[in-house]
Amino acid sequence: MTGYEGSILRVDLEKEKLERCILPEKILRMYLGGTGLGAKILYDEVPTGTEWSDPENRLIIAAGPLNATAIGGSGSVSVVSKGPLTNGAGCSQANGFFGAYLRLCGLNGIVIYGKAKGLKYLYVDSESEDLKDAEWLREIDTYKTPDLIKHYYGCKERDMAVASIGPAGENLVKFAGIFFDHGHSASHNGLGAVMGAKNLKAVAIVKGQKEIPIKNPSKVREIAKKLIENVKEQNRNLYDYGTLFGIHSNAATNMLPVKNYTTSTWKISKDKMRKYGAQYIREKYAVKRNSCWACQIHHCDIMKITE
Template identity: 40%
Template sequence: MTPVTASAPKKSVKTQPPLPGGFAGQILRVDLSRRRCWPEPWGSPEEMRDQLGGIGLGSRILYKETRKGKGNVGWDHPDNRLILATGPLAGLPVWGTGGLTVVTIGAGTNGPTSTQANGFFGTNLKYCGYDAIVIQGQSKDWVYLYIDDDRVELRDARSYLGKDTWETQDALSENLGLRGHQLSVYSIGPAGETCVRFAAIQGDYGHVASKNGVGAVMGKKKLKAVAIVKGTKALRAADPRGLVQAADEIAHDLQTDPSARSLYEYGTLPGVVNLSKMGALPIRNYTTSVTGVDMAPWEAPKLREGFDHRGHQCNSCGMHHCHMSVIRQGVHKGKIVDEPEYEGWSGAGWTIGVTADKDGVAWLNTQLDRACLDVNEFGWL
């Protein structure tokens, strides 16, 4: 399969107004049916401020381009859009802003949806000169989208079929000769390839856009992965000093404010014990919220005691909640897993009645990520 390269943008004689700080000013259009890619300016400074963030931009595009009478096109229709969008802070030195928002007609409800994931995708996309990718159509053969600054190609992905999301990222990194954060890959595993209705899109080893079957939409389009090299385009902040000052103040508050420090140290891990105290922990498929289990081992610090940890923060983020862990004992000894957040401990544990085997829950949560399944929907089944 010959790679398809993006068309060069047409020269415009109209002078473009200065962009607001933080925006690249372009979206990348990808038509899988016609195997065509092209960049496109997407709005005025006023529109950029009005339709703020990945959700604002994505929802505007989805509404304008998928309306059909009084409803919308179906999730599996070629005219459905799969929009991978960023906000104006992506690529700037602010905690928690390097991810992406996925907007589409979801397979779970067949209605509009948005879901977020962290990592490095949004930053790499912005450094390549785009605020969003808008994908339409359906490919005849399996492809992946490769982006490296102005070089945009649809490439043959048949050799990656059947691989889970971690294996896909490993293989692409090896084949492209890129390591670490030089390359961000968001892909689908076997669940997305077979259009499971609660399939997710997973990337950068453990970050998941999980809600409403967005991975099934990607699978229906026969798009195995999007691989973005960390680009070289400059990004401007309107007030660099003010931006850094505000970011430092937010980081300081997260680290020192008693009401926020647990989020800084543990993310959502305290949710297991806190929801148990409230009588809201979902146990055995929501048949009860009462447990006789000693909850002391499920306190956030205890959840980390049994694992060897490695930091796995997102772009420009100092939060301590993203870890890669190594299981120390048992049948999964030596396995590398992504530390579950609350939803992982719940969906792969308490909701299915597992209340003691923390190693097994961490392993299962990672297997679900690798297969690209939403851990919550898995637990509800």
């Protein structure tokens, strides 16, 4: 089936059983994308009344048919589960590279259930997968954890993508998030706490070499090129400054979330507001422009604070 590999990795943490399974083509066509696929699996496999912290709850990390293509931003991924804030179903998306690398390893998703006997992390590459001891990563934050795992395997920055939780997730804080690729957060409905309840510290996936099954590769490249041109011509601020420029426009229209969304009005001087602007921050602090998979918006600048 073009667009999908059709394979998912099922991970039973309690039994430490890992198995790659093929999904029916009908399911992939009916429940499109990572969110659709995740919602279908959650609905089918988690009984009504199951608590978010129950080992029977599923944590599903899934990709869609555009992932790992030339389409901008196609490295994103969907995470679906029952979460602690509502004890109901929810999903969250994160940008970065994880979704692309998942597909380059021949997978459309990972379905995680059970509870590990000790803190573990999941390692995945094109040909194999394994659960590893993660006690040496306990209480380490979500910025250092990916670096330590990549160093352990001798991987360069872009050779591996890591999803991880920090101390908040380990201690089941109900608004804890799962962080991907240094700062991309899937936090809606406290999904980091779900991961912590399963004693799963991280999922590390190596950039594989599998070919993405595209029916018309040249057409996809053509569309991707047009999208990039559109960003440069009609949304130049996005290309030059990423999403930072939205601070000024949202503040001017009273749409800026202030004080944890309790108000949208920010009483601040024009000079101080200028220092929150995209141009000021980029010129004063930016060290390196950084982007997600196949993305031209560059909203992930690496900065050095000098004052």
